[in-house]
Amino acid sequence: MNNSSAASLPTPDDRLDLRGTPCPLNFVRTKLRLQKLPPGQLLEVWLDPGDPIEQVPDSLHAAGYPVAAIVNCGNYFALQVRQSTAV
Incomplete structure:
Protein backbone atom coordinates (compact mmCIF):
# COMPACT_ATOMS: atom_id res chain seq x y z
CA MET A 1 0.00 0.00 0.00
CA ASN A 2 1.31 3.40 -0.96
CA ASN A 3 0.79 6.47 1.27
CA SER A 4 1.85 9.03 -1.33
CA SER A 5 0.72 12.53 -2.20
CA ALA A 6 -2.36 13.17 -4.33
CA LEU A 32 -20.92 -2.54 -5.22
CA ARG A 33 -19.15 0.07 -7.38
CA LEU A 34 -16.09 -2.15 -7.75
CA GLN A 35 -18.28 -5.02 -8.94
CA LYS A 36 -19.50 -2.83 -11.83
CA LEU A 37 -15.95 -2.07 -13.02
CA PRO A 38 -14.03 -4.21 -15.51
CA PRO A 39 -11.10 -6.21 -14.06
CA GLY A 40 -8.02 -4.13 -13.30
CA GLN A 41 -9.76 -0.75 -13.29
CA LEU A 42 -8.91 1.75 -10.56
CA LEU A 43 -11.55 3.24 -8.26
CA GLU A 44 -10.83 6.25 -6.06
CA VAL A 45 -13.00 6.51 -2.95
CA TRP A 46 -13.17 9.60 -0.76
CA LEU A 47 -13.60 8.64 2.91
CA ASP A 48 -13.87 10.52 6.20
CA PRO A 49 -11.17 10.26 8.87
CA GLY A 50 -11.76 7.90 11.81
CA ASP A 51 -13.70 4.66 11.42
CA PRO A 52 -14.22 4.91 7.62
CA ILE A 53 -10.53 5.16 6.71
CA GLU A 54 -9.58 2.69 9.45
CA GLN A 55 -12.12 0.00 8.50
CA VAL A 56 -12.82 0.24 4.76
CA PRO A 57 -9.27 -0.56 3.53
CA ASP A 58 -9.06 -3.62 5.80
CA SER A 59 -12.51 -4.81 4.69
CA LEU A 60 -11.59 -4.37 1.01
CA HIS A 61 -8.35 -6.30 1.49
CA ALA A 62 -10.23 -9.10 3.26
CA ALA A 63 -12.70 -9.21 0.34
CA GLY A 64 -9.82 -9.65 -2.15
CA TYR A 65 -9.55 -6.11 -3.53
CA PRO A 66 -6.00 -4.71 -3.71
CA VAL A 67 -5.69 -1.26 -2.14
CA ALA A 68 -3.22 0.70 -4.29
CA ALA A 69 -2.90 3.92 -2.25
CA ILE A 70 -4.27 5.97 0.62
CA VAL A 71 -3.69 9.73 0.61
CA ASN A 72 -4.52 12.16 3.40
CA CYS A 73 -6.14 15.12 1.60
CA GLY A 74 -6.67 17.17 4.76
CA ASN A 75 -10.31 16.78 5.76
CA TYR A 76 -10.79 13.46 3.92
CA PHE A 77 -8.79 10.50 2.59
CA ALA A 78 -8.51 9.36 -1.04
CA LEU A 79 -8.30 5.58 -1.21
CA GLN A 80 -7.43 3.94 -4.51
CA VAL A 81 -8.47 0.32 -5.00
CA ARG A 82 -8.43 -1.96 -8.05
CA GLN A 83 -11.16 -4.23 -9.28
CA SER A 84 -9.73 -7.69 -8.87
CA THR A 85 -8.29 -9.31 -11.99
CA ALA A 86 -9.11 -12.76 -10.61
CA VAL A 87 -11.99 -14.54 -12.30
Whole structure:
Protein backbone atom coordinates (compact mmCIF):
# COMPACT_ATOMS: atom_id res chain seq x y z
CA MET A 1 0.00 0.00 0.00
CA ASN A 2 1.31 3.40 -0.96
CA ASN A 3 0.79 6.47 1.27
CA SER A 4 1.85 9.03 -1.33
CA SER A 5 0.72 12.53 -2.20
CA ALA A 6 -2.36 13.17 -4.33
CA ALA A 7 -0.19 14.66 -7.08
CA SER A 8 1.62 11.37 -7.66
CA LEU A 9 -1.51 9.18 -7.83
CA PRO A 10 -2.58 7.63 -11.13
CA THR A 11 -5.81 8.95 -12.62
CA PRO A 12 -8.66 6.69 -11.48
CA ASP A 13 -11.11 5.10 -13.91
CA ASP A 14 -13.98 5.98 -11.56
CA ARG A 15 -14.46 8.06 -8.41
CA LEU A 16 -16.85 7.64 -5.47
CA ASP A 17 -17.42 10.36 -2.84
CA LEU A 18 -18.49 8.68 0.40
CA ARG A 19 -17.73 11.55 2.77
CA GLY A 20 -20.46 11.63 5.39
CA THR A 21 -21.39 7.98 4.78
CA PRO A 22 -21.25 5.84 7.96
CA CYS A 23 -19.73 2.38 8.36
CA PRO A 24 -20.51 -0.23 7.09
CA LEU A 25 -22.46 1.51 4.29
CA ASN A 26 -19.28 3.04 2.86
CA PHE A 27 -17.71 -0.42 2.44
CA VAL A 28 -20.91 -1.84 0.90
CA ARG A 29 -21.16 1.04 -1.59
CA THR A 30 -17.47 0.74 -2.48
CA LYS A 31 -17.79 -3.00 -3.09
CA LEU A 32 -20.92 -2.54 -5.22
CA ARG A 33 -19.15 0.07 -7.38
CA LEU A 34 -16.09 -2.15 -7.75
CA GLN A 35 -18.28 -5.02 -8.94
CA LYS A 36 -19.50 -2.83 -11.83
CA LEU A 37 -15.95 -2.07 -13.02
CA PRO A 38 -14.03 -4.21 -15.51
CA PRO A 39 -11.10 -6.21 -14.06
CA GLY A 40 -8.02 -4.13 -13.30
CA GLN A 41 -9.76 -0.75 -13.29
CA LEU A 42 -8.91 1.75 -10.56
CA LEU A 43 -11.55 3.24 -8.26
CA GLU A 44 -10.83 6.25 -6.06
CA VAL A 45 -13.00 6.51 -2.95
CA TRP A 46 -13.17 9.60 -0.76
CA LEU A 47 -13.60 8.64 2.91
CA ASP A 48 -13.87 10.52 6.20
CA PRO A 49 -11.17 10.26 8.87
CA GLY A 50 -11.76 7.90 11.81
CA ASP A 51 -13.70 4.66 11.42
CA PRO A 52 -14.22 4.91 7.62
CA ILE A 53 -10.53 5.16 6.71
CA GLU A 54 -9.58 2.69 9.45
CA GLN A 55 -12.12 0.00 8.50
CA VAL A 56 -12.82 0.24 4.76
CA PRO A 57 -9.27 -0.56 3.53
CA ASP A 58 -9.06 -3.62 5.80
CA SER A 59 -12.51 -4.81 4.69
CA LEU A 60 -11.59 -4.37 1.01
CA HIS A 61 -8.35 -6.30 1.49
CA ALA A 62 -10.23 -9.10 3.26
CA ALA A 63 -12.70 -9.21 0.34
CA GLY A 64 -9.82 -9.65 -2.15
CA TYR A 65 -9.55 -6.11 -3.53
CA PRO A 66 -6.00 -4.71 -3.71
CA VAL A 67 -5.69 -1.26 -2.14
CA ALA A 68 -3.22 0.70 -4.29
CA ALA A 69 -2.90 3.92 -2.25
CA ILE A 70 -4.27 5.97 0.62
CA VAL A 71 -3.69 9.73 0.61
CA ASN A 72 -4.52 12.16 3.40
CA CYS A 73 -6.14 15.12 1.60
CA GLY A 74 -6.67 17.17 4.76
CA ASN A 75 -10.31 16.78 5.76
CA TYR A 76 -10.79 13.46 3.92
CA PHE A 77 -8.79 10.50 2.59
CA ALA A 78 -8.51 9.36 -1.04
CA LEU A 79 -8.30 5.58 -1.21
CA GLN A 80 -7.43 3.94 -4.51
CA VAL A 81 -8.47 0.32 -5.00
CA ARG A 82 -8.43 -1.96 -8.05
CA GLN A 83 -11.16 -4.23 -9.28
CA SER A 84 -9.73 -7.69 -8.87
CA THR A 85 -8.29 -9.31 -11.99
CA ALA A 86 -9.11 -12.76 -10.61
CA VAL A 87 -11.99 -14.54 -12.30
